[in-house]
Amino acid sequence: MDHDNYPNDYIRGILxxxxxxxxxxxxxxxxxPSWIVTxxxxxxxxxxxxxxxxxxxxxxxxxxxYASLKDIPQPIDMVEIFRNSEAAGPITDEALQLDPLPRxxxxxxxxxxxxxxxxxxxxxxxxxxDRCPKIEFGRLSGEISWQGVxxxxxxxxxxxxxxxxxxxxxxxxxx
Amino acid sequence: MTxxxxxxxxxxxxxxxxxxxxxxxxxxxxxxxxxxxxDDVDHAAxxxxxxxxxxxxxxxxNPTCAVLEERVAAxxxxxxxxxxxxxHAAEFLVFHTLLQPGDEFVAAKKLYGGSINQFNHAxxxxxxxxxxxxxxxxxxxxxxxxxxxxxxFVESIANPGGVIVDLKAIAAIAKKHRIPFIVDNTxxxxxxxxxxxxxxxxxxxxxxxxxxxxxxxxxGLIVDGGTFNFAGDDRYPMLSKPxxxxxxxxxxxxxxxxxxxxxxxxxxxxDLGPALSPFNAFLILxxxxxxxxxxxxxxxxxxxxxxxxxxxxxxxxxxxPGLRTDRYHNLAKQYCPKGAGAVFxxxxxGGYEAGVKLVSNLKLFSHLANIGDxxxxxxxxxxxxxxxxxDAQRVQAGAGPEVVRLSIGLEDKDDLIDDLNQALExx
Numbered sequence: 001m002d003h004d005n006y007p008n009d010y011i012r013g014i015l016x017x018x019x020x021x022x023x024x025x026x027x028x029x030x031x032x033p034s035w036i037v038t039x040x041x042x043x044x045x046x047x048x049x050x051x052x053x054x055x056x057x058x059x060x061x062x063x064x065x066y067a068s069l070k071d072i073p074q075p076i077d078m079v080e081i082f083r084n085s086e087a088a089g090p091i092t093d094e095a096l097q098l099d100p101l102p103r104x105x106x107x108x109x110x111x112x113x114x115x116x117x118x119x120x121x122x123x124x125x126x127x128x129x130d131r132c133p134k135i136e137f138g139r140l141s142g143e144i145s146w147q148g149v150x151x152x153x154x155x156x157x158x159x160x161x162x163x164x165x166x167x168x169x170x171x172x173x174x175x
Numbered sequence: 176m177t178x179x180x181x182x183x184x185x186x187x188x189x190x191x192x193x194x195x196x197x198x199x200x201x202x203x204x205x206x207x208x209x210x211x212x213x214d215d216v217d218h219a220a221x222x223x224x225x226x227x228x229x230x231x232x233x234x235x236x237n238p239t240c241a242v243l244e245e246r247v248a249a250x251x252x253x254x255x256x257x258x259x260x261x262x263h264a265a266e267f268l269v270f271h272t273l274l275q276p277g278d279e280f281v282a283a284k285k286l287y288g289g290s291i292n293q294f295n296h297a298x299x300x301x302x303x304x305x306x307x308x309x310x311x312x313x314x315x316x317x318x319x320x321x322x323x324x325x326x327x328f329v330e331s332i333a334n335p336g337g338v339i340v341d342l343k344a345i346a347a348i349a350k351k352h353r354i355p356f357i358v359d360n361t362x363x364x365x366x367x368x369x370x371x372x373x374x375x376x377x378x379x380x381x382x383x384x385x386x387x388x389x390x391x392x393x394x395g396l397i398v399d400g401g402t403f404n405f406a407g408d409d410r411y412p413m414l415s416k417p418x419x420x421x422x423x424x425x426x427x428x429x430x431x432x433x434x435x436x437x438x439x440x441x442x443x444x445x446d447l448g449p450a451l452s453p454f455n456a457f458l459i460l461x462x463x464x465x466x467x468x469x470x471x472x473x474x475x476x477x478x479x480x481x482x483x484x485x486x487x488x489x490x491x492x493x494x495x496p497g498l499r500t501d502r503y504h505n506l507a508k509q510y511c512p513k514g515a516g517a518v519f520x521x522x523x524x525g526g527y528e529a530g531v532k533l534v535s536n537l538k539l540f541s542h543l544a545n546i547g548d549x550x551x552x553x554x555x556x557x558x559x560x561x562x563x564x565x566d567a568q569r570v571q572a573g574a575g576p577e578v579v580r581l582s583i584g585l586e587d588k589d590d591l592i593d594d595l596n597q598a599l600e601x602x
Binding site for chain 1: 178180181185186189190191194195196211212214215221222224226227228229230238242244245248249253255256257258425428431437440
């Protein structure tokens with residue numbers, strides 16, 4: 001995968017197929033990007049599992065927090081890494097120890113570890129580097145356009161309402 | 176649609192404007208409403224906390240204005256944009272986001288007279304200090320930089336006409352000193368010049384001019400190039416420090432490469448209030464659909480009129496970079512090879528009196544203080560737009576007593592030339 005230029009279909013395919021997301025580096029502070037992304041993805045129907053040894057055993061947005069990936073008692077579709085680029089290496093390796101393997105390792109906007117990405121891809125795991133799943137969801141659904149952001153998406157087809165009020169759009173827009 | 180980047184003409188029509196999600200309306204609806212109902216209490220909290228995308232109140236954002244924002248962001252090749260009430264409001268919000276009291280910015284001397292006034296006078300009340308540099312000498316920008324300098328500001332094609340600024344040379348200085356480079360791209364429009372391709376970090380527009388293009392709506396745009404890294408830079412606390420207004424959120428970190436546009440919206444537009452009306456956004460959007468066609472005709476007509484005037488006995492000089500003999504012709508070939516825009520100045524041998532007479536003798540040209548209309552426009556800057564400047568400032572700004580400014584419209588060029596001929600004869 002060319003990690004400088006992801007096709008829209010690649011990102012859309014990931015966001016449409018994953019259900020359970022372990023978010024490593026979760027925060028209990030509502031001003032932090034990781035808290036915002038956790039809340040946004042929960043609202044979009046993803047089962048987000050917060051991971052942070054600092055407050056393992058407590059709850060975040062109604063979800064139990066785990067100390068590490070290996071403590072999570074269920075299969076994980078995607079590991080989202082909200083740590084620095086260096087820390088993303090060992091976290092990726094931890095994700096690659098899981099059985100079953102996650103289908104996707106996603107490093108947050110500003111997080112990029114190409115060596116770890118290569119190790120994951122060698123095992124058939126899809127990788128996304130230096131992207132925010134909330135921004136990508138907003139871009140592909142059309143929601144981000146409400147904020148004047150250049151979504152780089154053109155379409156003569158109607159965006160699709162997500163069905164939970166008027167201010168949420170779905171990824172299932174015709175292409 | 177594939178991921179291939181669409182061409183400029185396609186973006187001018189489609190960017191930001193999918194059919195309406197609720198009704199399927201194909202033209203962009205005018206969302207003439209102050210406010211938007213929340214889905215539930217939690218949704219309201221998410222919107223106010225900047226945790227979800229969506230609409231709250233039309234001072235902060237409006238779906239019609241948002242289409243205009245995305246359209247212009249796409250045309251300029253930026254990451255995001257913000258639509259505001261006027262070009263002046265765009266400048267104000269940009270500097271409000273970048274500057275603290277006591278800070279400085281370096282600006283080119285050759286600018287729209289209104290910007291010169293805003294920088295020299297209005298900004299003094301905020302403790303923002305402009306330091307002027309020579310538009311034609313990039314090294315003068317570097318010489319003006321001090322530890323307090325927070326921005327550099329130029330116009331790509333400078334008002335009242337005929338000046339092309341060497342964007343690349345000034346961008347290199349801005350980059351070397353890690354200072355955001357702001358370009359007012361009103362006179363060129365992204366059809367003629369795309370400043371982000373030459374090193375700009377932020378673009379402002381008076382959409383009143385060529386973007387709207389029909390002389391019917393005042394509006395402004397701020398475009399974020401996504402190129403300047405504000406996160407962690409203590410000189411720009413609006414972007415790099417936890418904001419008390421938003422529970423300690425750091426905007427430059429949370430919103431990545433479109434953080435500047437978001438900061439202008441949620442700290443500037445929200446708290447200072449110069450919002451664009453959705454109706455004006457709609458009219459400007461309609462104008463933009465034909466921007467490529469209009470800008471080419473504006474430029475072609477302007478070149479024909481400039482060539483005619485350059486050979487006229489009553490005219491001492493014509494300043495239009497499209498002319499082969501013009502001092503800015505090489506810069507024009509580099510930065511705007513498709514044309515040098517609609518606006519230029521010329522000097523009358525008869526001086527101030529001849530300028531006043533010419534303006535009153537013209538029949539097709541409208542005498543008014545605007546540019547970028549379908550109609551051809553004329554003004555005598557010394558007695559109008561640049562009147563509040565001193566004699567020296569006027570000459571510096573290219574608006575001496577003998578100077579007349581034209582904004583060439585989309586009429587038949589022969590009719591424009593005939594009108595100028597009869598008015599010059601009588602002058």
